[in-house]
Amino acid sequence: MRRIAIVGAGLAGFSAGQELRRLGFDGDLTVIGAEPHRPYRRPPLSKEHLLGESDLSLRGADELGAAWRLGRAATGLDLERRAVLVGEAAIGFDGLVIATGLRAKSLPEGTALPGVHFLRGLDDARGLRREIEARPRTVVVGGGFIGSETAATLRGLGLEVTLISGRPVLRSALGAEVGAIAEAMHREHGVEVRTGRMAGVSGTGRVERVHLQDGGTVTADLVVAALGAEPETEWLRGTGLGDGDGVMVGADGLVAPGIAAAGDVARWPHPLHSGRTLRIEHYANAAEQGAHAARALLGGIGPYTPLPNFWSHLYGRRLQAVGFTGADCESRLVAQEPGHRFMAEYRHRGRLVGVAAAGFARAMPEYRQRIAQALAPVAETAEGPPDTGVVSGGPTSQRADERAG
């Protein structure tokens, strides 16, 4: 294998490149990224990076010895010619890593007014920060990690913030108990939390109002749309390798001969998940799976069996989670202390499958071990936690991020 192309210049793609070099691959490495930036950390985009510019670049990109083709997304994949298409250009490869991550879900039609922002990439965060200077009345739409973190960060700046969430805040990722704690924290800090769905926006030349499906209206100078993200697989159209659910990776770590995938875009059968397929949209997974993809490409690896783990920030509290914590698990608060310190355990069929906590950092590595042990027999008995098949979170990939991280 002399030429390897990595499509996606985020953490997963970067990790794949680093591992390829570490394993001794000394051929041509090309990294293709839609954004004009070299690999950077996405989780801070909804957190401290909204407060001020800081260096988010990942160390080591200069030493990778790669050709960087940045600022233009891959437009196609020619399997016959073994080439990635970027507009008119064709980049031939012997090996390919698909790491294109996620893109923000598009908004309902007619909502593309000035003042309506997404928050997915570095340039989105910069655009948002410029708007913040005018101290706008802000409406954040979406009660997942990105929406929740963005609301908390902007509220921390003293902005008037309304958080509109179709379901209780963070409930789908962390269940009702932890979701209620997060929602209470938002309210305590003066964020107006409203349950509802956005029907559209209106305004003259710029957004002035957000309309809800229940007929309600919220005044807004700035709207942050955090409605979730979906796998970036448009460029794979016609190849049969990817769809709206991501890119399917086999037990050998490959999508097709000589083609691997990693990060938010990759879906694979998880042995701890009774062989059902899932995607993990977390920061640490992007790093780990990127390296795994590199090993798969060079041959000879075992199954990929990570335990999801992520974090999120809320008003100076850091929330950490390990394992499976979705709303379809049974969650129970096992500790709750003043200052929103808490710990919740998640069980499925009586088995411990996850934990989420704030202010209990030291307990996390121990829990991680316990959960891994508790889940280990699952692989053999083919009986795992239920899930929607997406473990989402942070701006991990803002994304990810997330990522939660």
Add this chain to the structure above:
Amino acid sequence: MKIRVDMAKCETHAQCVFAAPEAFSLDDDDELVYDANPDDALRAKIEQAVLACPVQAVFIEQG
């Protein structure tokens, strides 16, 4: 190999502990403690710890 953690940056996300528990752990006060000279055999895990650290506080020292 030699490693270093910038303790001023460390926010105890414990991602390094997850990636390479042989080299990193948290003490009774939730502070990170680590082996500054881990075995070379741990290099892949240490590199994962470097990448997974959300604040990039873990460094592999050259030489």
